[in-house]
Amino acid sequence: MPYRTTQQILVDVLTVTTEGHVPITSLCHKSNLSHKRLKGFLHNLTSSGLMNEIEYDGQNTFVITDKGRLYLEEYKRFSEIAGSFGLEL
Numbered sequence: 001m002p003y004r005t006t007q008q009i010l011v012d013v014l015t016v017t018t019e020g021h022v023p024i025t026s027l028c029h030k031s032n033l034s035h036k037r038l039k040g041f042l043h044n045l046t047s048s049g050l051m052n053e054i055e056y057d058g059q060n061t062f063v064i065t066d067k068g069r070l071y072l073e074e075y076k077r078f079s080e081i082a083g084s085f086g087l088e089l
Contacts, residue, residue: 021061
């Protein structure tokens with residue numbers, strides 16, 4: 001299995017958060033990242049406004065923002081265009 005790029009990991013994490021309020025443990029499992037590595041990505045995503053950390057039912061959860069949804073849509077569209085030329089992102 002090939003390694004994922006940083007962009008692919010960011011997209012995976014954002015995609016998981018489209019499900020709603022996702023606690024960090026679920027995010028670790030669903031995005032296939034260790035807690036320590038995920039924390040770095042979460043910092044980047046929250047500081048850039050693509051994701052928010054919210055307390056929900058007594059625990060910290062993560063949700064995607066409108067800006068994050070737009071990023072996902074544009075990434076997928078660009079990925080399809082690149083794929084039509086035989087390129088991988």
